[in-house]
Amino acid sequence: MHAVLVMIAQRLALGLLTLFVVSVVIFGATELLPGDLASALLGQAATPETLAALRTQLGLNDPAPVRYWNWATGVLQGDFGTSLATRRPIADMLAARLGNTIFLALYAAAIAVPLSLILGVLAALWRNSLFDRVANAGALSAISVPEFFVAYILIFILAQSGLFPSLVRLSPHMPLGEKLYVTFLPALTLTLVVTAHMMRMTRAAIINLMASPYIEMARLKGLSPLRIVLRHALPNALAPIINVIAINLAYLITGVVVVEVVFVYPGLGQLMVDSVAKRDIAVVQAIALIFASAYVLLNLTADVLSTLTNPRLMRRK
Amino acid sequence: MTRNITSQRMTRRGLLQGATALGAAGLILPASYRSAKAAPNKGGTFRIGLGHGNTTDGYDPGLWDNLYAQVFAASRHNQLIEVDSDGQLIGEIAESWDSDDGATWVFRIRQGVSFHSGKDVTVEDVIASLNHHRGDDATSAIKQFFDPVTEIRADGQNVVVTLNAPNGDFPYLMSDYHLAIMPGSDGKIDPTSTDGCGPYIVESYEPGVQATLNRNPNYWKSDRAHFDRVEILAILDSAARLNALMTGQVDLIDQIDPATIGMLESRGVANILSIPGNAHYVFPMDSRAAPFSDNNVRLALKYAIDRQQMVDTILGGHGAVSNDNPIGPANRYFHADMEPKEFDPDRARHYLRKAGMESLSVDLHVADAAFSGAVDAGALFAETAAQAGISINLVREPNDGYWDNVWMQKPFVASYWGGRAVEDHMFTTGYAAGAAWNDSFWEHERFNELLVKARSEIDEDLRREMYHEMQRIVSFEGSVIVPMNNNYVMGAAKNVETPERISANWNLDGFRAPERWWFA
Numbered sequence: 001m002h003a004v005l006v007m008i009a010q011r012l013a014l015g016l017l018t019l020f021v022v023s024v025v026i027f028g029a030t031e032l033l034p035g036d037l038a039s040a041l042l043g044q045a046a047t048p049e050t051l052a053a054l055r056t057q058l059g060l061n062d063p064a065p066v067r068y069w070n071w072a073t074g075v076l077q078g079d080f081g082t083s084l085a086t087r088r089p090i091a092d093m094l095a096a097r098l099g100n101t102i103f104l105a106l107y108a109a110a111i112a113v114p115l116s117l118i119l120g121v122l123a124a125l126w127r128n129s130l131f132d133r134v135a136n137a138g139a140l141s142a143i144s145v146p147e148f149f150v151a152y153i154l155i156f157i158l159a160q161s162g163l164f165p166s167l168v169r170l171s172p173h174m175p176l177g178e179k180l181y182v183t184f185l186p187a188l189t190l191t192l193v194v195t196a197h198m199m200r201m202t203r204a205a206i207i208n209l210m211a212s213p214y215i216e217m218a219r220l221k222g223l224s225p226l227r228i229v230l231r232h233a234l235p236n237a238l239a240p241i242i243n244v245i246a247i248n249l250a251y252l253i254t255g256v257v258v259v260e261v262v263f264v265y266p267g268l269g270q271l272m273v274d275s276v277a278k279r280d281i282a283v284v285q286a287i288a289l290i291f292a293s294a295y296v297l298l299n300l301t302a303d304v305l306s307t308l309t310n311p312r313l314m315r316r317k
Numbered sequence: 318m319t320r321n322i323t324s325q326r327m328t329r330r331g332l333l334q335g336a337t338a339l340g341a342a343g344l345i346l347p348a349s350y351r352s353a354k355a356a357p358n359k360g361g362t363f364r365i366g367l368g369h370g371n372t373t374d375g376y377d378p379g380l381w382d383n384l385y386a387q388v389f390a391a392s393r394h395n396q397l398i399e400v401d402s403d404g405q406l407i408g409e410i411a412e413s414w415d416s417d418d419g420a421t422w423v424f425r426i427r428q429g430v431s432f433h434s435g436k437d438v439t440v441e442d443v444i445a446s447l448n449h450h451r452g453d454d455a456t457s458a459i460k461q462f463f464d465p466v467t468e469i470r471a472d473g474q475n476v477v478v479t480l481n482a483p484n485g486d487f488p489y490l491m492s493d494y495h496l497a498i499m500p501g502s503d504g505k506i507d508p509t510s511t512d513g514c515g516p517y518i519v520e521s522y523e524p525g526v527q528a529t530l531n532r533n534p535n536y537w538k539s540d541r542a543h544f545d546r547v548e549i550l551a552i553l554d555s556a557a558r559l560n561a562l563m564t565g566q567v568d569l570i571d572q573i574d575p576a577t578i579g580m581l582e583s584r585g586v587a588n589i590l591s592i593p594g595n596a597h598y599v600f601p602m603d604s605r606a607a608p609f610s611d612n613n614v615r616l617a618l619k620y621a622i623d624r625q626q627m628v629d630t631i632l633g634g635h636g637a638v639s640n641d642n643p644i645g646p647a648n649r650y651f652h653a654d655m656e657p658k659e660f661d662p663d664r665a666r667h668y669l670r671k672a673g674m675e676s677l678s679v680d681l682h683v684a685d686a687a688f689s690g691a692v693d694a695g696a697l698f699a700e701t702a703a704q705a706g707i708s709i710n711l712v713r714e715p716n717d718g719y720w721d722n723v724w725m726q727k728p729f730v731a732s733y734w735g736g737r738a739v740e741d742h743m744f745t746t747g748y749a750a751g752a753a754w755n756d757s758f759w760e761h762e763r764f765n766e767l768l769v770k771a772r773s774e775i776d777e778d779l780r781r782e783m784y785h786e787m788q789r790i791v792s793f794e795g796s797v798i799v800p801m802n803n804n805y806v807m808g809a810a811k812n813v814e815t816p817e818r819i820s821a822n823w824n825l826d827g828f829r830a831p832e833r834w835w836f837a
Contacts, residue, residue, distance in 0.1 A: 039720075039721045047460070047461070047753040049453075049460065050455070050456050050457070050458070050460055053453070053454050053455065053456050054456040056454075057454075057456065083373070085373035085374075085375060086372075086373055086374070086375040086524055087375065087509055088524075093372070096523070152556060155560055159560060159564055160560070160563065160564060162564065165564070165566060166557065166560045166561060166564055166566065167366075167550070167552070167557070167560075167561045167566045167567075169527070169550070169566075261553060261554045261557070262554055262556070262557050263557070264526075264550065264551070264552050264553075264554070264557055264561075266523065266525075266526045270372065270525065271372045271525070274371045274372040274373050274525055275372065275373065276717075277371070277373075277717055278371065278373040280373055283373075
């Protein structure tokens, strides 16, 4: 167990370094974009005088390293600062949207992970059967069309008939049941998008093991195929499956802006896109940090879990 | 200028005696919309889905720049002066206004109007609201309106504005949507406050998502603000917006894609409102840069564009051909009888030869940020121009940063105008020498001379003549191609009722659908 704790500590330290590098890169990248917040805010209405006045008000005339330092010291004290565009505290802007994003990601994951594991195990069990082919073909077609197209098809079938709302309108005090109902279509869309990857990895990992000698031994012992897959093959196949699940969970948090737009879901993705378009660097950095943290933490969890599932890795010194 | 003439010309009704020409701008409405309206019903929740609205939108009146911010602002604020459905000025917080010489304007502030917070609207509040857009450190988009203003002072219940030169249209500028009246303290308004004296009170607002407002029970206009509640949603995706309307999740949407209008009509679930106005799409050319510095080249390009085809394909018929005229049919002094510019490749070649060229090759920089369909419009233009020996090389620019890096930076681009209620407003903002938004960098001596003269001309006929001459100059010697006037196209649920006339001044009935409309 001690080895695991050391590993977690090491990974967390590396994660912090990663976050630092990410924040520098994001800051640099937004500096490279043409135009700044002042010109983005004023748009077509910008004149040299109004631009100069707004830049002074927003503190955009300081050199870039100074602005980065001011921002970074604030974040270390838990203060993300205020949005340059709306003058609202960024923590407030993020809180609700981060909650929405995580809710949708968990909702989709709660459907997609069990579904893809079960489909993957069954497909491995009945390899090359009709079920295997149908499950593969279905999952691959769902992943092969763009996600907004999946969303439109679901809207066409399920929303225009009045079964589910096509607009997700959340209010803070909505009961959980209603919340699950109004967010069903985006969650289903995301499920369709991520299931194929996880299912096929489960199937491939298990099938890969099925050829190994110890499985053959188990088969010769006269065990039932289901028991062989669940007791003997699956535990050894967990490491790659866990990694794929972690990648897909990270995608569910960071990469769903298109689905957010189609269902008008107020998540972080839309906020990120708007903030980039308006050069609202402070908000972009805060969100980039959240996204990077999500990746770092999920990958860390995946590493720890796959180590735990493999006694050989636990003993390695 | 004598007092007698002033009372005819400069008062708000007199100012617009020529406005009957507006009647020409008929509205294309479904038959049911033309029938006589019963007295408006009260009640209901009016849900609006708009294709605008960003998470970065704020409350600062000087920075409102998109339809979401504009409609949300009109729902909670009042202004000094309102433009009514006929394009006439009517008093809002200013009860009346007058000027002896066109340079000193006296606005009488209405008494008994209160802010949502309960505080009465005072002369000081009005002055603070105007001063927010004025001065060296102002960041407002309409700062330039106040450049000629030398003083704004209180005089009892009046606000007196002094200009450095007469301008008969100054009250029109005061109807601009940025000029919300907000409570002031120490001569300043709080640009982060929602407090206003308008029809609805803000309950909650999540930028880029939704605003919820409730009727202001103390609203001073008894015949307005019929809904109990207004919800304004930002739905940027046009298919999502259309879906929301068809499944009854919203009652009104804007910006319907022309390609889907027929489908929506055949479904019979919503009415299409198509409102012709002064809004127009443009292709400005930098008149300082070769080859556009030669008016013959500009004319060649103007004859090499098929305007009717653009209206039919880019606007789906919801618009009208424009004769390179930024003044629209809803304007008072619109010059309707100028010789039209048909698509005429031979004539385009003729002007090319006059410019000493056999053929011409230019880059046209476009992005859909300029207007929806700008890239397609550019492709159409290139297609027709090729028949006249002009090769237009379409350069596709990113939407992001278009107004910074392309517009007024590259010599030949696409852009749009929302249209203005008065000629002077339009010309001063976009065509006067040195104007901040003169996007063709065009300078024409006679035009600029007329522009100043027309402002203070009091004879109606002379003034019309001057504005007609200016329109002719812009059309035939200007450096902006104006191929079409685009309609404002909205989709409304069947139970949404509107007044008989819908304003052609800005989208959504002059942004005031929440205040003016009701449920059947």
